[in-house]
Amino acid sequence: MGNLQEAIESDIGSVPRCRTCGSERVAKDAWACWNPEFGLWELETVFDQEHCHQCEGETKFVWSRAETPPQLRIREINDRFRREGRGNGSTMLTIGIQERGGEFAVAAIKAVRSFEDFSDDNDPWGEHDFGAVEIQEEKVFWKIDYYSPDLTAGSENPANEGITHRVLTIMLASEY
Numbered sequence: 001m002g003n004l005q006e007a008i009e010s011d012i013g014s015v016p017r018c019r020t021c022g023s024e025r026v027a028k029d030a031w032a033c034w035n036p037e038f039g040l041w042e043l044e045t046v047f048d049q050e051h052c053h054q055c056e057g058e059t060k061f062v063w064s065r066a067e068t069p070p071q072l073r074i075r076e077i078n079d080r081f082r083r084e085g086r087g088n089g090s091t092m093l094t095i096g097i098q099e100r101g102g103e104f105a106v107a108a109i110k111a112v113r114s115f116e117d118f119s120d121d122n123d124p125w126g127e128h129d130f131g132a133v134e135i136q137e138e139k140v141f142w143k144i145d146y147y148s149p150d151l152t153a154g155s156e157n158p159a160n161e162g163i164t165h166r167v168l169t170i171m172l173a174s175e176y
Contacts, residue, residue: 016050016061023054026061038149070159074127077159078144081166082128083113088149089166096172097140107135108170112142127158132173139173 029047081087111133146155155164
């Protein structure tokens with residue numbers, strides 16, 4: 001394998017494609033082991049055989065840089081999680097939000113879900129991971145942090161949903 005191909009494979013966000021048709025819908029034979037502590041399947045061993053769903057047969061992979069840069073993928077995942085609550089993650093309301101009562105908390109959650117006022121000032125990396133809203137004349141911040149699935153460390157790659165647990169925290173600005 002050439003140095004360029006090795007560099008592409010090691011890039012975060014690089015993707016395997018079918019050598020024949022170029023499809024990204026490819027798979028490798030592997031063993032997965034159930035981890036009861038975390039309640040998920042963990043990849044144990046990956047074998048050499050490669051398969052293309054588009055071609056419906058065996059193939060060899062070629063690796064290329066993703067068409068969607070990692071920060072755009074992170075943005076898509078963050079927006080889906082924040083707006084719809086879909087994905088691997090948790091939403092946390094701080095004590096300050098909880099003390100304002102249920103009506104305030106519901107209003108804060110709705111405001112965070114509908115937030116679209118992103119700019120270079122509040123979103124310099126383009127990941128849609130922070131915002132500020134006003135609820136009943138009170139400034140409320142929200143932010144998304146990226147953790148490993150067991151929540152013991154930061155995520156190695158926030159663009160990869162399989163290894164990232166998102167935590168959306170909604171807080172009073174005075175708690176920041």
